[in-house]
Amino acid sequence: MSQSIQVIENRVTKSDADTVAKSRQIGYRAQELADYARAGYDLAHTATIDGPEYVTFVDTLTRTTE
Incomplete structure (x- = not known):
């Protein structure tokens, strides 16, 4: 079993x-x-970074495979 992590x-x-x-x-x-x-990824966490002109969303996704 392994886990894959992606950040967008x-x-x-x-x-x-x-x-x-x-x-x-x-x-x-x-x-x-x-x-x-x-x-097959699940959203594990979302963080927001608030800037003067933009909000940046940082999403962490995980997937477990066998």
Whole structure:
């Protein structure tokens, strides 16, 4: 039995003026998480890093294989 760990990062703008970019970035993160879930990964942890213009999501995913 082995465990695989993947870490993905996504930046999302904090600007309310650019709703198209914000929606696209949030949608990309959701799609990436869904792709990993289909590959058998579970979301183990999410951390956020708050910057002046962006929020960075750092997602840790794990998968156990036999």
